[in-house]
Amino acid sequence: MNALSPTSAVASRALSLPLIAAGLLLFLIIIASLLYGAGPISASEAFMVLAGSGSEEARFVVSELRLPRTIIGLVTGLALGLAGALLQSMTRNPLAEPGLLGVSAGSGFAVALAILFGASTATLTSFVAQLGALAGCALVIAATRVQGLGNDPVRLILAGATLTGLLLALTSMLMLMDQRAADEIRFWITGSIAGKPLSMLQATLPSILAALILIVIVARPLAAMALGEKAAVGLGHHPGRIRFLIVLAVALLVGSATALAGPLIFVGLVVPFIARAFAGPDIRKTLWLCVPVGPAVILAADVVSRLIAAPAELPLGVVTALIGAPVLLAIVRAGRMPSL
C-alpha cells in the first residue's frame, strides 16, 4: 500500500478502517456463497464440508460447483470494480461505467460474433472479448475528444446507451441467423458466473495481472490529473499517454470479466460509488477500496440470484441491474452531480 499512496500516516490510517471492514464483509459473503445455493444441500451440510466432513454429494456441490463459481465471482467483481473506478476518474463523470458506456456491449458483441463463427463459450479465449472491449472504449476516446462533451455527463451516458442499444440489436440479429449460436449466446448474454470452468479463469489471469500492473503505473498520475490537466503536466505527467494506458487497462479488465461472466451492467457503477463514499476523492484510496468491495458486490448479488427464485436461479445480470439502477437514480437524484 505504501508504494501506491506515500501520503501522510494519518491519511492511510483513515483508509485502513473501511478497508478492514470491507475485507471482513467480503469474507462473510464468500462463506455465504459457499454455504447457500438453490440446490437441496442445506447450509449446515455445506458447513460440514468446510469443516472437513460431510456427505459425498455435499462435498461435490461445494467444491466442484460453488467453489469455482465463487472464485470466478471474485475475479469478475475485482475487474469490473476497478474498471469502473478508472473510467469514472478519467472522464470525471460519476456515471461513467463500462456497462453504460458500451464497453461491455462491445465485448459482448465480439463474443457473439466469435460464437457464430464456431467458437464455443468454453473454448473461447478472452482475447476476443478484450478486443471487443477495446473497440467499445473507442466511444469513450472519441467522446472525450469531442469538445464540450467532457462537461456534459448526461450526453456521454446517452451516447453510451445508444451504442449499447445498437450493439445489442446487432447481437440479436446474429442470434436470429444461427439457432445453435443463439442457444449458446442466450445463455451467456444474461450474465452469469455459474457453471463456468476454472480453465477460463486461467486464460484471463495474465491479462488481469497485466491490467493490475498498469493500474499501479497510472494510479499516481491519475491522482495528479484530478487536479486538472495543467497541474498534471506541471508535475511532469503526460495526460495523453496516461489516458491511453487507462483505456488499455479498462479494456483488459472488462474484456476478461465479460469473457468470464457475460456482460454485467451497473457493477462498475455501484462499486466505485460505495468505495468513494468511504475513501473520499483520492482515486488511489478508491482503487484500494474497490479491491474488496467489487468481489463483495458480485458475490452478494450472486447469492441473492440463487436464493430469490429457488429452486430456480435468476441470471446474475438481472440482479445486478435491479441493484444498480436504484444507485444510478440515487446519484442523479442527489441535488448536484458529484464532480470528480
Next chain:
Amino acid sequence: MPDKRTTLANSSLLVLLLLAVITSLSMGTVQVPPPDVLQALMGNADPMTAFVVNELRLSRVVAGLLSGAALAMAGCLMQTLARNRLATPGIIGIDNAATAFAVASVVGVGLSLAPSAMALAGAACATAIAFGLAGANGTRGYRFIVAGIGIGAIAGAVTQVLLSRVAIDAANAAYPWTVGSLNARSGNSVLVLAIGLAAGYAILMLISRALNTLQFSDAVAIALGTRLKATRILGLALSVLLTGLAVSVCGPVGLIALLAPELARTICRPGKVPLTASALAGATFMVVADLLGRTLFSPLEIPVGIITAIVGSPYLLWILLKPSRRSLT
C-alpha cells in the same frame, strides 16, 4: 389554418406512406405486382392473391402503420412538453416498462388481462416514476433522462425475470416481441390502438394552439393565454396512452419516436408542433422498416425493432457527439 408549406409536407408524406404500404403489400415470399395489389384491395382479384394481400399482409401493414403513427406522435408530444428533443418515450424508459407489464400479462399463468391494459399501466407507472424522480415541474432535462435510463434498465431486468420463469418455448415465442416485432400482434390490441389513436389525434388537434405556445418560455405561454398545467398534464397523459397502446401491438420499437418528429420538424414550417407530419412520417418509417425486416434476409425475418435500432442509433449518436453550441438537455 394550415399554411402552404405544412400542407405540401403533409401531402408528400402521405404519398410516401401510400407508396410504402403498396410496396409492403406486394413484396414478400410471394411477389404480387402492385396493380394486382390494388385489384385485391378493391375486391376483384383471384382468390390466391386476395388471400395473400388481404388476409396475410394487410393486417400486418395496418398494425405497423397505426403503431408507427402512435409512437411518433407520442414522441413529438413529449419532446414539446419537455422542450428537449431527446426526451422521447423510448429513451426515458416508458417503452421498456410497458413491455415488462405486457409480458407479465402474456406469460402470467392463466391471466387473460388484455396486454393493452397492462402496457398502458406500465407506461403510466414509468412516467410517474420518472417525473417523480426528476422533481416536480421538471424541466431539469438531464435528471429526467438519466432517471429514465435507470427505469428502463429495471424494466428490462424485470422482463428477463418474467421470461426466465416460464417454459422455454413460451419464452422463445415472446422473445421477438420483447425486441419489437409486428409478429405478436393480436387483433384486439390493434383495434384498441386504432380507437386510441383516433381519439388522441382529435384531442391533440383541439389543443394544438396551446401546444404551439409551449415552445416559448413559460411566461410567454401564460401571457398568450395557455393554461400551462392543464396542457402539460393532458399532453403527458396522451403521450403515455399512445405509447402504451403502440407497445401492446408492436413491442418497444425504439427511435421511431425520435426520428419521425425530427424529420417532420425539418420539412414543416417552424414554430408549429408538427403532429400530423410526425404521425405520417412515423407510420412510413415503421412500414418501411418492417418491409426491410421481412425481405432483407428472407426467409429469415428480422424483428422491426432491430432494424430501427440499427438504422436509427448511428443518427442518434451523431446528434449526441457532434460538437454544438446548443445544449441538448
